[in-house]
Amino acid sequence: MAAPQRKMISGLIAATFTPLNDQGEINPSVIERYVDYLVKEQGVRAVFVNGTTGESMSLSVEERKRLAEEWCQRGKGKLDQVIVHVGCLSLKESQELARHAADVGADGIAVISPCFFKPADKDALRKFLQHVAKAAPCLPFYYYHLPALTGVSFKAMDILQGIEDIIPSFQGLKFSGSDLMDFGQCVHHSPPHWPMLYGMDEQLLAALVMGAHGAVGSTYNYMGCVVNRLLEAYEKGDYVLARSIQFQTQEVISYAVKQGFDTAVNKQLMCVVSGLPLGPPRLPLQECPRERALAIARRLQEVLGRTEEGALETQP
Numbered sequence: 584m585a586a587p588q589r590k591m592i593s594g595l596i597a598a599t600f601t602p603l604n605d606q607g608e609i610n611p612s613v614i615e616r617y618v619d620y621l622v623k624e625q626g627v628r629a630v631f632v633n634g635t636t637g638e639s640m641s642l643s644v645e646e647r648k649r650l651a652e653e654w655c656q657r658g659k660g661k662l663d664q665v666i667v668h669v670g671c672l673s674l675k676e677s678q679e680l681a682r683h684a685a686d687v688g689a690d691g692i693a694v695i696s697p698c699f700f701k702p703a704d705k706d707a708l709r710k711f712l713q714h715v716a717k718a719a720p721c722l723p724f725y726y727y728h729l730p731a732l733t734g735v736s737f738k739a740m741d742i743l744q745g746i747e748d749i750i751p752s753f754q755g756l757k758f759s760g761s762d763l764m765d766f767g768q769c770v771h772h773s774p775p776h777w778p779m780l781y782g783m784d785e786q787l788l789a790a791l792v793m794g795a796h797g798a799v800g801s802t803y804n805y806m807g808c809v810v811n812r813l814l815e816a817y818e819k820g821d822y823v824l825a826r827s828i829q830f831q832t833q834e835v836i837s838y839a840v841k842q843g844f845d846t847a848v849n850k851q852l853m854c855v856v857s858g859l860p861l862g863p864p865r866l867p868l869q870e871c872p873r874e875r876a877l878a879i880a881r882r883l884q885e886v887l888g889r890t891e892e893g894a895l896e897t898q899p
């Protein structure tokens with residue numbers, strides 16, 4: 584059964600953080616405010632739930648279901664799309680999460696490669712993806728390519744080639760890698776209705792030039808409003824402005840990297856910038872000192888301040 588036609592996803596998609604309370608339990612009650620924050624403060628109307636940023640691999644299946652449910656419910660009428668990542672080390676669990684995502688009204692599912700017992704070759708990975716997709720044949724299916732974290736570095740292009748023959752619901756790619764040649768090949772050889780979504784926020788502009796339709800990333804949680812301007816400038820052909828904005832976001836990210844940027848720091852930064860009580864990360868990640876997040880937030884504020892003052896206006 585082919586997936587029903589849905590509006591093609593594009594633009595910015597926030598890879599969401601998982602709210603936890605002080606006891607380390609998931610705290611879905613924050614999600615309603617989180618949705619409003621993304622829409623009203625960041626102009627971001629699509630989310631990627633239970634991915635890397637959401638620490639999905641550290642969550643139980645039940646927790647992932649509860650979070651997916653809450654995002655779908657709270658996003659109704661406010662968000663354009665809720666994509667749920669359902670990849671697990673266990674095929675059975677991935678299938679269970681895929682079925683659940685369909686039941687709760689997700690707009691799509693994404694799957695990353697298993698990374699403990701790794702697929703021996705691209706066909707093993709394609710089979711794994713196929714078996715997950717079959718559990719929710721009506722949901723658009725995205726392959727989530729993240730070689731740096733999975734250690735599975737087959738070219739995304741090799742995974743995509745002819746994949747619609749084995750996964751009729753296949754819908755697109757979330758490419759979180761730096762190999763722009765591989766990304767370009769994916770764009771070049773895929774049907775135009777498959778969204779090609781890029782996942783390294785610091786080099787989005789390069790991916791746009793290569794044909795990306797949108798972007799999934801953690802920093803769009805708190806820099807979405809700025810990066811939306813980058814997208815607008817790019818659409819208008821104002822590459823000077825688009826590049827200036829990309830440089831600004833790179834400044835923030837490179838400063839953060841010097842402070843030891845990881846998902847834990849990122850989450851604390853989001854708490855500081857948004858005021859949302861997202862809580863600590865889950866072990867093995869460790870909470871970062873608030874001072875460190877504050878320092879990054881201050882840098883971000885400086886950059887956004889400069890943006891506000893018009894320093895990014897188109898240069899002649």
Ligand SMILES: CC(=O)N[C@@H]([C@@H](O)[C@H](O)[C@H](O)CO)[C@@H](O)CC(=O)C(=O)O
Binds near residue numbers: 631636785802
């Ligand atoms: C490895 C990683 O966490 N990458 C982030 C990026 O948004 C990343 O934080 C950003 O480019 C800064 O380096 C996203 O691609 C992750 C993501 O989309 C997800 O949470 O699934």
